[in-house]
Amino acid sequence: MTVPALEITGLTVTYRGRAGRIPALTDVDLTVAPGEVVGLVGGSGAGKSTVARAVAGLVRPDRGAIRVAGAGVAGAGRAELRRIRRTMHLVFQDPYAALPPTLRVGDVIAEPLVVHRIGDRFDRVAQAATAVGLDRRHLDRYPHELSGGERQRVAFARALVSGPRLILADEPTQMLDASLRRDLVDLIARLAAERGIAVLHITHDLALAQHGCARLVVMSRGRVVETGPTAEVLASPRHDHTAALVAAATHRRPQEDPCAKSRCSTWTSAPPAAPTSVSGWTATPSTGPT
Numbered sequence: 001m002t003v004p005a006l007e008i009t010g011l012t013v014t015y016r017g018r019a020g021r022i023p024a025l026t027d028v029d030l031t032v033a034p035g036e037v038v039g040l041v042g043g044s045g046a047g048k049s050t051v052a053r054a055v056a057g058l059v060r061p062d063r064g065a066i067r068v069a070g071a072g073v074a075g076a077g078r079a080e081l082r083r084i085r086r087t088m089h090l091v092f093q094d095p096y097a098a099l100p101p102t103l104r105v106g107d108v109i110a111e112p113l114v115v116h117r118i119g120d121r122f123d124r125v126a127q128a129a130t131a132v133g134l135d136r137r138h139l140d141r142y143p144h145e146l147s148g149g150e151r152q153r154v155a156f157a158r159a160l161v162s163g164p165r166l167i168l169a170d171e172p173t174q175m176l177d178a179s180l181r182r183d184l185v186d187l188i189a190r191l192a193a194e195r196g197i198a199v200l201h202i203t204h205d206l207a208l209a210q211h212g213c214a215r216l217v218v219m220s221r222g223r224v225v226e227t228g229p230t231a232e233v234l235a236s237p238r239h240d241h242t243a244a245l246v247a248a249a250t251h252r253r254p255q256e257d258p259c260a261k262s263r264c265s266t267w268t269s270a271p272p273a274a275p276t277s278v279s280g281w282t283a284t285p286s287t288g289p290t
Protein backbone atom coordinates (compact mmCIF):
# COMPACT_ATOMS: atom_id res chain seq x y z
CA MET A 1 0.00 0.00 0.00
CA THR A 2 1.25 3.52 -0.83
CA VAL A 3 2.24 5.50 2.23
CA PRO A 4 0.13 8.69 2.39
CA ALA A 5 2.10 11.91 1.93
CA LEU A 6 0.07 13.31 4.80
CA GLU A 7 -1.88 11.36 7.39
CA ILE A 8 -3.61 13.12 10.27
CA THR A 9 -5.58 11.23 12.89
CA GLY A 10 -7.47 12.55 15.91
CA LEU A 11 -5.75 15.94 15.75
CA THR A 12 -6.88 18.18 18.59
CA VAL A 13 -5.44 21.66 19.15
CA THR A 14 -6.30 24.25 21.79
CA TYR A 15 -4.87 27.78 21.74
CA ARG A 16 -4.12 29.20 25.16
CA GLY A 17 -3.85 32.95 25.59
CA ARG A 18 -5.07 35.93 27.56
CA ALA A 19 -8.58 35.27 26.26
CA GLY A 20 -8.43 31.80 27.79
CA ARG A 21 -8.57 28.44 26.03
CA ILE A 22 -9.74 28.42 22.41
CA PRO A 23 -10.44 24.94 21.05
CA ALA A 24 -9.34 25.17 17.41
CA LEU A 25 -9.36 21.54 16.26
CA THR A 26 -11.17 18.49 17.58
CA ASP A 27 -10.42 14.95 16.38
CA VAL A 28 -9.47 15.93 12.84
CA ASP A 29 -8.73 13.04 10.46
CA LEU A 30 -7.34 13.73 6.99
CA THR A 31 -5.12 12.05 4.42
CA VAL A 32 -3.49 13.21 1.20
CA ALA A 33 -1.95 10.66 -1.17
CA PRO A 34 1.17 11.35 -3.23
CA GLY A 35 0.19 13.36 -6.34
CA GLU A 36 -3.23 14.20 -4.93
CA VAL A 37 -4.61 17.74 -4.50
CA VAL A 38 -7.04 17.88 -1.59
CA GLY A 39 -9.07 21.01 -0.94
CA LEU A 40 -9.54 21.97 2.70
CA VAL A 41 -12.58 24.22 2.82
CA GLY A 42 -14.80 25.75 5.47
CA GLY A 43 -15.95 29.06 6.87
CA SER A 44 -13.76 31.61 8.60
CA GLY A 45 -12.40 30.29 11.90
CA ALA A 46 -13.18 26.66 11.00
CA GLY A 47 -9.59 25.66 11.81
CA LYS A 48 -8.11 25.24 8.33
CA SER A 49 -4.93 27.25 8.92
CA THR A 50 -4.43 25.58 12.28
CA VAL A 51 -4.29 22.22 10.48
CA ALA A 52 -1.48 23.56 8.26
CA ARG A 53 0.34 25.10 11.24
CA ALA A 54 0.15 21.86 13.18
CA VAL A 55 1.47 19.86 10.22
CA ALA A 56 4.36 22.32 9.88
CA GLY A 57 5.11 21.89 13.59
CA LEU A 58 4.26 25.53 14.35
CA VAL A 59 1.57 24.71 16.91
CA ARG A 60 1.70 21.87 19.41
CA PRO A 61 -1.31 19.52 19.33
CA ASP A 62 -3.04 18.43 22.53
CA ARG A 63 -3.33 14.99 21.00
CA GLY A 64 -3.47 13.13 17.72
CA ALA A 65 -0.93 11.98 15.17
CA ILE A 66 0.50 13.74 12.11
CA ARG A 67 2.63 11.74 9.70
CA VAL A 68 4.37 13.24 6.68
CA ALA A 69 5.46 10.52 4.25
CA GLY A 70 5.30 8.11 7.17
CA ALA A 71 7.33 10.20 9.64
CA GLY A 72 5.64 11.43 12.82
CA VAL A 73 5.60 15.23 13.33
CA ALA A 74 3.96 15.42 16.77
CA GLY A 75 6.60 14.58 19.36
CA ALA A 76 9.48 14.64 16.86
CA GLY A 77 12.78 16.00 18.20
CA ARG A 78 14.45 19.04 16.61
CA ALA A 79 16.68 17.03 14.27
CA GLU A 80 13.81 14.82 13.12
CA LEU A 81 11.50 17.83 12.68
CA ARG A 82 14.18 19.50 10.57
CA ARG A 83 14.41 16.39 8.40
CA ILE A 84 10.61 16.21 8.03
CA ARG A 85 10.42 19.94 7.20
CA ARG A 86 12.72 19.31 4.28
CA THR A 87 9.99 17.12 2.76
CA MET A 88 7.19 19.70 3.03
CA HIS A 89 6.71 23.34 2.33
CA LEU A 90 4.14 25.97 3.27
CA VAL A 91 2.89 28.59 0.80
CA PHE A 92 1.00 31.46 2.37
CA GLN A 93 -1.76 33.66 1.01
CA ASP A 94 0.17 36.91 0.89
CA PRO A 95 2.88 36.88 -1.77
CA TYR A 96 3.75 40.45 -0.77
CA ALA A 97 4.63 39.65 2.83
CA ALA A 98 6.00 36.12 2.35
CA LEU A 99 9.05 36.94 0.23
CA PRO A 100 12.13 38.60 1.75
CA PRO A 101 12.25 42.02 0.02
CA THR A 102 16.05 42.43 0.14
CA LEU A 103 16.89 39.21 -1.71
CA ARG A 104 16.89 38.76 -5.44
CA VAL A 105 14.28 36.28 -6.65
CA GLY A 106 16.95 33.65 -7.38
CA ASP A 107 18.16 33.86 -3.79
CA VAL A 108 14.59 33.78 -2.48
CA ILE A 109 13.96 30.53 -4.35
CA ALA A 110 17.31 29.14 -3.18
CA GLU A 111 16.59 29.76 0.53
CA PRO A 112 15.37 26.22 1.36
CA LEU A 113 18.52 24.84 -0.28
CA VAL A 114 20.64 27.01 1.99
CA VAL A 115 18.64 26.09 5.08
CA HIS A 116 18.80 22.38 4.32
CA ARG A 117 22.36 22.49 2.93
CA ILE A 118 21.42 21.08 -0.46
CA GLY A 119 23.87 21.54 -3.34
CA ASP A 120 23.40 22.13 -7.09
CA ARG A 121 21.70 25.40 -6.22
CA PHE A 122 22.00 27.04 -9.59
CA ASP A 123 20.46 24.15 -11.51
CA ARG A 124 17.76 23.48 -8.94
CA VAL A 125 16.69 27.13 -8.84
CA ALA A 126 16.62 27.34 -12.63
CA GLN A 127 14.55 24.14 -12.87
CA ALA A 128 12.09 25.26 -10.18
CA ALA A 129 11.67 28.65 -11.86
CA THR A 130 11.03 27.02 -15.23
CA ALA A 131 8.57 24.57 -13.68
CA VAL A 132 6.34 27.40 -12.47
CA GLY A 133 6.56 29.26 -15.76
CA LEU A 134 8.92 32.00 -14.58
CA ASP A 135 11.27 33.45 -17.10
CA ARG A 136 14.86 33.07 -15.92
CA ARG A 137 15.32 36.81 -16.21
CA HIS A 138 13.02 37.14 -13.18
CA LEU A 139 15.74 35.61 -11.02
CA ASP A 140 17.86 38.76 -10.93
CA ARG A 141 14.98 41.00 -9.95
CA TYR A 142 13.67 41.82 -6.46
CA PRO A 143 10.22 40.69 -5.29
CA HIS A 144 8.83 44.24 -5.38
CA GLU A 145 9.64 44.35 -9.09
CA LEU A 146 7.18 41.51 -9.79
CA SER A 147 3.40 41.35 -10.07
CA GLY A 148 1.33 39.55 -7.44
CA GLY A 149 0.89 36.53 -9.71
CA GLU A 150 4.61 36.37 -10.43
CA ARG A 151 5.40 36.61 -6.72
CA GLN A 152 3.10 33.71 -5.97
CA ARG A 153 4.88 31.72 -8.67
CA VAL A 154 8.15 32.57 -6.90
CA ALA A 155 6.60 31.26 -3.68
CA PHE A 156 5.77 27.98 -5.44
CA ALA A 157 9.24 27.76 -7.02
CA ARG A 158 10.69 28.13 -3.52
CA ALA A 159 8.33 25.42 -2.31
CA LEU A 160 9.44 23.10 -5.11
CA VAL A 161 13.15 23.64 -5.06
CA SER A 162 14.06 21.16 -2.34
CA GLY A 163 11.95 18.38 -3.87
CA PRO A 164 9.12 18.24 -1.28
CA ARG A 165 6.64 15.39 -0.89
CA LEU A 166 3.95 17.72 0.45
CA ILE A 167 2.96 21.35 -0.14
CA LEU A 168 0.60 23.06 2.28
CA ALA A 169 -0.93 25.94 0.36
CA ASP A 170 -2.87 28.26 2.68
CA GLU A 171 -5.19 30.43 0.55
CA PRO A 172 -2.47 30.93 -2.10
CA THR A 173 -4.89 32.60 -4.49
CA GLN A 174 -6.44 34.97 -1.98
CA MET A 175 -4.43 38.07 -2.89
CA LEU A 176 -4.47 37.45 -6.63
CA ASP A 177 -6.60 39.04 -9.27
CA ALA A 178 -9.55 36.77 -10.10
CA SER A 179 -8.17 36.15 -13.57
CA LEU A 180 -4.94 34.71 -12.16
CA ARG A 181 -6.49 32.43 -9.56
CA ARG A 182 -7.42 29.64 -11.89
CA ASP A 183 -3.99 29.82 -13.50
CA LEU A 184 -2.41 29.17 -10.11
CA VAL A 185 -4.78 26.29 -9.43
CA ASP A 186 -3.86 24.78 -12.81
CA LEU A 187 -0.20 25.14 -11.91
CA ILE A 188 -0.75 23.36 -8.58
CA ALA A 189 -2.58 20.50 -10.33
CA ARG A 190 0.18 20.16 -12.90
CA LEU A 191 2.95 20.10 -10.29
CA ALA A 192 1.09 17.45 -8.32
CA ALA A 193 0.48 15.27 -11.38
CA GLU A 194 3.95 15.61 -12.89
CA ARG A 195 6.00 15.41 -9.70
CA GLY A 196 3.83 13.27 -7.44
CA ILE A 197 3.69 16.07 -4.88
CA ALA A 198 0.75 15.95 -2.49
CA VAL A 199 -0.99 19.29 -2.00
CA LEU A 200 -3.31 20.34 0.79
CA HIS A 201 -4.98 23.41 -0.70
CA ILE A 202 -6.76 25.56 1.85
CA THR A 203 -9.32 27.76 0.15
CA HIS A 204 -12.57 29.63 0.62
CA ASP A 205 -13.24 29.45 -3.08
CA LEU A 206 -15.39 26.46 -4.00
CA ALA A 207 -15.24 27.27 -7.72
CA LEU A 208 -11.46 26.97 -7.58
CA ALA A 209 -11.66 23.84 -5.44
CA GLN A 210 -14.03 22.31 -7.96
CA HIS A 211 -11.60 23.09 -10.73
CA GLY A 212 -8.36 21.96 -9.10
CA CYS A 213 -9.00 19.56 -6.21
CA ALA A 214 -9.79 15.88 -6.65
CA ARG A 215 -11.12 15.56 -3.15
CA LEU A 216 -12.58 17.92 -0.56
CA VAL A 217 -12.38 17.97 3.20
CA VAL A 218 -14.99 20.29 4.69
CA MET A 219 -14.43 21.76 8.15
CA SER A 220 -16.73 23.56 10.53
CA ARG A 221 -15.91 24.72 14.07
CA GLY A 222 -12.71 22.76 14.30
CA ARG A 223 -14.13 19.48 13.04
CA VAL A 224 -14.19 17.67 9.71
CA VAL A 225 -17.86 17.46 8.80
CA GLU A 226 -17.65 15.95 5.33
CA THR A 227 -15.11 14.50 2.95
CA GLY A 228 -15.27 12.92 -0.50
CA PRO A 229 -14.64 13.38 -4.21
CA THR A 230 -15.09 17.08 -5.03
CA ALA A 231 -17.80 16.64 -7.66
CA GLU A 232 -19.81 14.40 -5.32
CA VAL A 233 -19.50 16.65 -2.28
CA LEU A 234 -20.51 19.73 -4.24
CA ALA A 235 -23.35 18.05 -6.15
CA SER A 236 -24.96 16.43 -3.12
CA PRO A 237 -23.63 17.83 0.15
CA ARG A 238 -24.52 15.68 3.13
CA HIS A 239 -23.77 18.23 5.86
CA ASP A 240 -25.67 21.49 6.40
CA HIS A 241 -22.43 23.44 6.54
CA THR A 242 -21.33 22.12 3.16
CA ALA A 243 -24.75 22.88 1.70
CA ALA A 244 -24.49 26.45 3.03
CA LEU A 245 -21.03 26.89 1.48
CA VAL A 246 -22.28 25.56 -1.85
CA ALA A 247 -25.35 27.80 -1.74
CA ALA A 248 -23.22 30.85 -0.95
CA ALA A 249 -20.77 30.04 -3.76
CA THR A 250 -23.59 29.43 -6.25
CA HIS A 251 -25.16 32.72 -5.26
CA ARG A 252 -21.87 34.60 -5.89
CA ARG A 253 -21.33 33.28 -9.39
CA PRO A 254 -20.99 34.16 -12.19
CA GLN A 255 -19.58 37.63 -11.32
CA GLU A 256 -16.80 36.16 -9.15
CA ASP A 257 -16.15 33.10 -11.20
CA PRO A 258 -12.46 33.44 -12.06
CA CYS A 259 -13.01 31.28 -15.13
CA ALA A 260 -15.18 33.95 -16.64
CA LYS A 261 -12.11 35.93 -17.65
CA SER A 262 -10.00 35.23 -20.66
CA ARG A 263 -6.56 35.00 -18.98
CA CYS A 264 -7.46 31.68 -17.34
CA SER A 265 -5.25 29.60 -19.57
CA THR A 266 -2.06 31.67 -19.32
CA TRP A 267 -0.12 29.30 -17.06
CA THR A 268 -1.45 26.15 -18.59
CA SER A 269 0.58 26.79 -21.68
CA ALA A 270 4.24 25.82 -21.86
CA PRO A 271 6.56 27.95 -19.70
CA PRO A 272 8.49 30.62 -21.56
CA ALA A 273 11.87 29.64 -22.93
CA ALA A 274 14.88 30.65 -20.85
CA PRO A 275 16.95 33.52 -22.20
CA THR A 276 20.45 32.71 -23.30
CA SER A 277 22.56 35.57 -21.99
CA VAL A 278 21.98 37.68 -18.93
CA SER A 279 23.77 38.33 -15.65
CA GLY A 280 23.80 37.10 -12.03
CA TRP A 281 21.37 34.23 -11.47
CA THR A 282 20.94 33.78 -15.18
CA ALA A 283 24.68 33.73 -15.94
CA THR A 284 26.81 30.61 -16.16
CA PRO A 285 26.40 28.21 -13.24
CA SER A 286 29.83 29.04 -11.83
CA THR A 287 28.70 32.57 -10.89
CA GLY A 288 25.48 31.45 -9.24
CA PRO A 289 25.24 30.56 -5.54
CA THR A 290 25.99 26.94 -4.71
Ligand SMILES: Nc1ncnc2c1ncn2[C@@H]1O[C@H](COP(=O)(O)OP(=O)(O)OP(=O)(O)O)[C@@H](O)[C@H]1O
Residues within 6 Å of the ligand: 015, 016, 017, 022, 023, 024, 042, 043, 044, 045, 046, 047, 048, 049, 050, 051
Ligand atom coordinates in the same frame (compact mmCIF):
# COMPACT_ATOMS: atom_id res chain seq x y z
N1 LIG B 1 -2.73 32.29 17.59
C1 LIG B 1 -3.96 32.10 18.00
N2 LIG B 1 -4.30 32.28 19.30
C2 LIG B 1 -5.56 32.07 19.71
N3 LIG B 1 -6.57 31.65 18.92
C3 LIG B 1 -6.30 31.46 17.62
C4 LIG B 1 -4.99 31.66 17.09
N4 LIG B 1 -5.02 31.38 15.76
C5 LIG B 1 -6.28 31.02 15.47
N5 LIG B 1 -7.06 31.07 16.59
C6 LIG B 1 -8.47 30.69 16.68
O1 LIG B 1 -8.56 29.33 16.30
C7 LIG B 1 -9.72 29.10 15.51
C8 LIG B 1 -9.32 28.52 14.15
O2 LIG B 1 -8.56 29.51 13.47
P1 LIG B 1 -7.92 29.23 12.03
O3 LIG B 1 -7.07 30.41 11.69
O4 LIG B 1 -7.27 27.91 12.02
O5 LIG B 1 -9.23 29.19 11.12
P2 LIG B 1 -9.38 29.27 9.53
O6 LIG B 1 -10.39 28.25 9.15
O7 LIG B 1 -8.04 29.16 8.89
O8 LIG B 1 -9.96 30.72 9.36
P3 LIG B 1 -9.82 31.74 8.12
O9 LIG B 1 -10.45 31.07 6.94
O10 LIG B 1 -10.60 32.94 8.58
O11 LIG B 1 -8.36 32.04 7.93
C9 LIG B 1 -10.44 30.43 15.41
O12 LIG B 1 -11.42 30.46 16.43
C10 LIG B 1 -9.36 31.45 15.72
O13 LIG B 1 -9.89 32.61 16.31
